[in-house]
Amino acid sequence: MATPAPDVSAIGAALRSPAATVGEADVEKLRLIEELTSDVDAVQERVLSEILGRNAGAEYLTRCGLDAGDTGRATFRAKVPVVSYDDLKPYIQRVADGDCSPVLSTHPITEFLTSTGTSAGECKLIPVAMDDSGRRQALHGLIGPVLKLQVNLFYMAQGQYVPGLEKGKGLNFMFVKSETKTRGGLTAWFALTSVYKSKQFKSMANAYTSPTAAILCEDAFQSMYAQMVCGLCQRHDVVRVGAVFAAALVRAIRFLQLNWGQLAADIEAGELGPHVADPSVREAVSGILRPDAELAEFVRIACSKGDWAGIITRIWPNTKYVDAIVTGAMAQYIRTLQYYSGGLPIVSTSYASSECFFGINLRPMCDPSEVSYTIMPNMAYFEFLPVGEVVDATNLVDLARVEVGREYEVVITTYAGLSRYRVGDVLRVTGFHNVAPQFRFVRRQTVLLSVELDKTDEAELHRAVERASSALLRPRGVSVADYTSRACTERIPGHYVGSTGSY
Template sequence: MAAETDASTIGPATRRPASLSPAMETDAEKLRFIEEMTKNVDAVQERVLAEILGRNAESEYLTNCCLAGAIDRATFRVKVPVVSYEDLQPYIRRIAEGDRSPILSGSKHPISEFLTSSGTSGGERKLLPTVEDELDRRKLMSSLAMPVINQYIPGLDEGSVLCFFFAKSETMTPGGLPARPTLTSYYKSDHFKNRTDGRYKICTSPLGAILCEDAFQSMYAQMLCGLCQRNDVVRLCTVFASALVRAIYFLQQNWEPLATDIETGVLNHRVTDPSVRKEVGDILGADLELARCIRTECSKEDWAGIITRIWPNTKYLETIVTGSMAQYIPTLNYYSGGLPMASIAYASSECYFGLNLRPFCDPSEVSYTIMPNMAFFEFIPMDGNGDTSQLVDLARVEVGREYELVITNHSGLNRYRVGDILRVTGFHNMAPQFSFVRRRNVLLSVESDKTDEAELQRAVERASSLLCTFDAAVLDYTSQACTKSIPGHYVIYWELLLTRVPTP
């Protein structure tokens, strides 16, 4: 039977055994760490800034700012300007072309690679410098997520996670440094390959399948291994909700050859990558009963609840459903039979920022508690017309106000405008909690009006409610501004999902 879990009733466990097992004590330590970091935010921020400025003091960039070895906050604010990517691009280009002098970071912490952002600058993808020990901070943040979730749904260490993770292609800069997406960097790191912190890390997807850059082979292998271990799976995980929807689509299109592989114990010939074939071969075995089950469930016209029909012990979905990913919530509710969804972390190529300490709240109420040990954070008030002279510290933001996020990280980005607009929703201890509002300058505009992605999402949700009587829902959408007619207008393109297949 599928786990029946109502997201509206999930709350943290209030009773714990008098004596904790070693595993539970590890969780307790992580939770205590969160409490410690969020109780004296300003002191933690002071220490983090001093650490960053101390290690990067010799860098050309900070030297040009005339800090003269000062590591206090007041001098930093006066001497170091607020910048955008375009301001740093000349420094970044020199590093990419092979200049190994301490340009942005100190000589003891040289730039080790570039993380590629989904955004562009001047038609080029952004190259965001990072240092080797940044992975340690990201690993620390990742290790905090499951202890938080386990307060709400215990026993997750007794099963496996069906994750759909995908490494993307990478390039080398002229100076010989890798340039790749953030997650690809993590998947290829020793932190991921040799992860041993993990009773929550038992993943059905073999490493070779995750690292395979052929999209079909990677998805096929991960789906096949997830099916072979269907009764062990207690949670499904993708980074973004769109990837989980894409995985279910893939199952719809390929369940017949997948079932054949399971029936015969022989991997499909379309999977040609040697490492993938070897690792999948270690998992795949002939299983007539499982093949019959997959054919029975997937051949039905109605795919409502297909996730819990195929993976009956699934307790929740772990994926980001905030921001532009909110559009996939109705589709995931349909496919999962209403399983809870947890958007646990807020991160970007520049930095990992915070955690959702109420992971099973309604997606519209998701707020992230900023962890003050990750970087030095400042905020530009949006009601001040973006005036960068009015920046406020993390400990001094106000509930209800919107701010643009500015970070100083260990990799040499100093007072860098990330471009995210956040709204303060409350506090956990002394640490502010933020909801994501939108990306700066991500707007539709016809003539003088401005429509951001949140407004567009709400409009689509209201309009799509009319489709219910037709047994259809909006699966995905995109938009553009049209000025061919007067007055100008927006054109919205919908991709529809039929929730009931019409009989011929």
């Protein structure tokens, strides 16, 4: 029977007796979480006042009818409409094209994060203000103390002690994509690329087995190969294995299945073969890769048997958890990761998008099906549109007034000038930490399969695949590793067509 995850009340207990679970350096960060979640409405009122005060005079808010002194909620709700990306696109495009006037924000827009536009297939440009990265970095710094606390408590409950967890390394598979410049000369890149190229991330290089050059290599094969070989060479230092999204970690294990022979050969030789040609990557890996016949033979034995159950803990024996987002569309990979990891806890630490950093999972060691995120009220002004209700400015609910069990579409107002912006994510309220609501990600609002009059969202599709897999495949010792589906109208009546991969 699995050990239950520690309750979030453990944070309060740690503050009363921090030495038992976390060091003194983390106490202030845990205390900040307690402060932010104890008076959510007051924090949200302050945040909205700050946003409206600093962006007073911006063209968009002026056109909405807000004057310089209008920083209250009532006036904001009455005058500022609820909008989608298409509504703000003309303003965003002007900034991208080089308009330096205060269009959306009076603080300079320094770059754009590119959203994949999963709801409509288009690439969206999300403005980033000068101080946004610092705000995100500060909140991201809260994750470490929470995770350290919960991991320690989780293993202490099993009679184990995890010394020096923060001194171990992460085998986290991280990748970048090429960046572009807008007509006005501003950088436009994916959020993760901006993180991995930041000074803050480079200062944390020792926390990972992958050298920075390998992470920043835009050739996916060379990047994956270099990160894998470095992870193998440092296998006893690894305390966590992961990727931002579960799909990327599954892809990494599949890469190992296909390339273990060449990896072992390079480890035995102590040198990368010609398949990795990037000079900066070769130089970075040369500082880690040394001739090691014993390790090469270990890799061959571990990978040649065709038994991939528990491969993560067999190759990286000190791994304490798997680090990957497994909510929403990534939920389909939970069983696969459990299979590869031998049942290690799967941790989803935070909830963020290109538009905003939303919150933290305060119970990161919980079962993946129970992941909820506590919204941090200082990151933006949050409102919630009850699912099923007409989109109207008067229907939105404040963060402090959502109801447990209800589903809402999240609407944000950010420091960078997005005002009452529909993100498109549907969340369900699962409970509270202090008075801060906790949300479970349900789905993207507009990600639907539709045929005839039927509409099926990704959560319903996932449940259908799970039921079919349980009834038809698992009795035969087969499980679904991945799947996709589309609407087919070539025959009448229309129907859904799916394809799966199995292990």
